[in-house]
Every structure is written in structure tokens, then in C-alpha cells.
Amino acid sequence: MPIVRIEMWEGRTLEQKRELVAVYTREMARITGCSETSVYVVIDDVKKQNWGAGGLLCSDKYPENN
Amino acid sequence: MPIVRIEMWEGRTLEQKRELVAVYTREMARITGCSETSVYVVIDDVKKQNWGAGGLLCSDKYPENN
């Protein structure tokens, strides 16, 4: 009964989230033997101004690409 | 000095959050013997499109009910 939590930059499409949830659930069940039904996946869309890497806000470091 | 973090679908009312915080804090203090003052409760309102269960996004699986 695993819980998977994903933090990533906001801006991913619904289709990308749908595929992430499907694949991560399927692979978790395949690798660990749990049932797919028991897997929860929670996605946290993080603004680039709320993510720091190497000491810089990503909104400063990567102003354009997503 | 416990921290309680609640992830649930967005859409709960202020009154429901108020009661959750009051009850969870009171019960934590009663059961563990800590002071109520030391308990933090943080609520994370999660969009149904950011929650996967059984391999499906909840926005696909439960399009109507909350």
C-alpha cells in the first residue's frame, strides 16, 4: 500500500500527469507485488519561484524553459 | 511537539478544517500527553487532477463527487 509523492515544476499537462500516475502505479505493483488498487500517487506542482537549486531560485536560474 | 500533515481533496470548508484541527489537536494531546500548544497541523488541499488512485487520476475516476 505505497504512497508516491511527486514534486515537480508546475506546468505539466493533464496528459503527462495521467501517464505518470498510470506508469508509476503499474511499475510499483510489478516490482513490489502490491495491488495496483492500493497505490496512491500525489503530485505537488511547485512554482519555479518556490524551488531552489544550487542556491538560486529556479525562476531566476531558468527564466524561460519549463 | 507533534506535526500532523493532512493531504485531502480540495473543497473542504473552513468549518471542516476548523473542526479537524481542533479534534486532531485535542486527541493528540489526550493520547500522547503532549501539550495542545505544541501541536501543529498543516493541511494540503490537493486537486483531484493531482491525485492518483489505482493508476487513475481522481479527476478521471470521480469526475463528479467530491
Place this chain on the structure above:
Amino acid sequence: MPIVRIEMWEGRTLEQKRELVAVYTREMARITGCSETSVYVVIDDVKKQNWGAGGLLCSDKYPENN
């Protein structure tokens, strides 16, 4: 389908955890209308040397009481 995560000092008994899980699940269902079956509660036992409050490690600040 809420997830509740509890961080508290290690040392709570199995009976305290059992009651916390029972009460938090029941109250979540009562207050938000979700089913009890859908509630997950995850407890993280934190060592006092891994918890800081007011700038001090709790193992320094509260060497005796739990």
C-alpha cells in the same frame, strides 16, 4: 481518500499508535464524509536529536522527559 502523516518523538507505545490511527480515521470520516477505508495514516517516529525547536535540538533541550 485522505492521507494523514504524523511526525512525533519516538517512544510512543503500540497502544498509543493504535488509538491515534483509530481516532484520526474515525474523525476524518465523520468530519469530511469520506469512507474510513480510504484513510491512510503514516507515523514517523523522530529521534529527539533529529528535532529542533527554537534553535535547539530537543535532545539538548529536553534530555529527560519524552
Place this chain on the structure above:
Amino acid sequence: MPIVRIEMWEGRTLEQKRELVAVYTREMARITGCSETSVYVVIDDVKKQNWGAGGLLCSDKYPENN
């Protein structure tokens, strides 16, 4: 630069963790277009006595299977 956090029952083997990390990283990069290098995966091995489902500790509910 996503972070993936997995909470699951303790007892998974090193080989299962290795495969989870490899597959989750590869699929994240494929689906979102990020680089594999930027993906962090953190696994939290949770004792069954620290996991509640449906109001019961998993150590009570599932005393045998893992």
C-alpha cells in the same frame, strides 16, 4: 528537476529498490522531458506498526504477509 518520495512497508529488497529508482527516473524523464540526472528518489521504509489503513494498524491487520 523532480523529487519522488516513496513511502512503503519496510522489507523491500535492495534489488527492488534499485529497480524502482531506475524505472521511476527513466519514466519521469521520458514523460516530462527533464534530464535523468536531475531526478531524486527518496524511499521511506515504514514499519507496519506505523501505518494505519481503514482505522487499523497494518501490524494488526496484516500480521503475516508483507
Place this chain on the structure above:
Amino acid sequence: MPIVRIEMWEGRTLEQKRELVAVYTREMARITGCSETSVYVVIDDVKKQNWGAGGLLCSDKYPENN
């Protein structure tokens, strides 16, 4: 390769976040010897109505100050 996650009330300015990320990254590298490049900092802006302290929602307890 540490990950630092900050939960605080929403309303902090971009400049405050920028300084937090810079200082926390620099100090992590200085104290633990890791490289600054490997440090991720993720900020979670929490609404006062989603934060409970001492059994009360912060939106009720501190209606004015931030």
C-alpha cells in the same frame, strides 16, 4: 545531496525566498561538506486557513498579522 523543504505562511516576498534559498544552501554546504550544487530547497506557501496551531486555525488566531 540534501533536500530542504520549508513550510511557511504564504505572503513571503520573492526577495525573502531568494535569500532563504541562498543562505540555507550555503550553510548546508558549509556545515555538512556537500556541494552547493547538490542542494534542493522546496518552499510550500501555506494559507493561514490551512495551518493549525494549538488547536486553532491560524486564520482565526492571527487574523491580521502575517
Place this chain on the structure above:
Amino acid sequence: MPIVRIEMWEGRTLEQKRELVAVYTREMARITGCSETSVYVVIDDVKKQNWGAGGLLCSDKYPENN
């Protein structure tokens, strides 16, 4: 009343944790104007076999250094 959560490889000394908690609390108060008393810092010591970076377990990728 911020909460800071640090995930890092296990093996840091008590003295390093003590300094991290002191500095992070002081800087949080200085930058955001909150009181030091209200700051909680929780450290999670993560085994290298529970941390994946770039698709590999850190226990495989960095077998020696910490």
C-alpha cells in the same frame, strides 16, 4: 511558524545537526521576521540505499564517501 524538513544522508554528527538547527532557525527568523521559538526543524537521516539520484541508488553510485 515555519517548519523546515531536511532530508540528507545518514551519518551526520550530532554537532552538525546542532549547528544546522541553530543556523536555520536564526536565519529563518532574521529573513522572515518570525520568532525563533516558532520554528521547528525536523531532520530525516536517509540511508544511501534509500536515495536515488540519476537513476542509481546512492549506495551503488557512491559506495565509499558519505
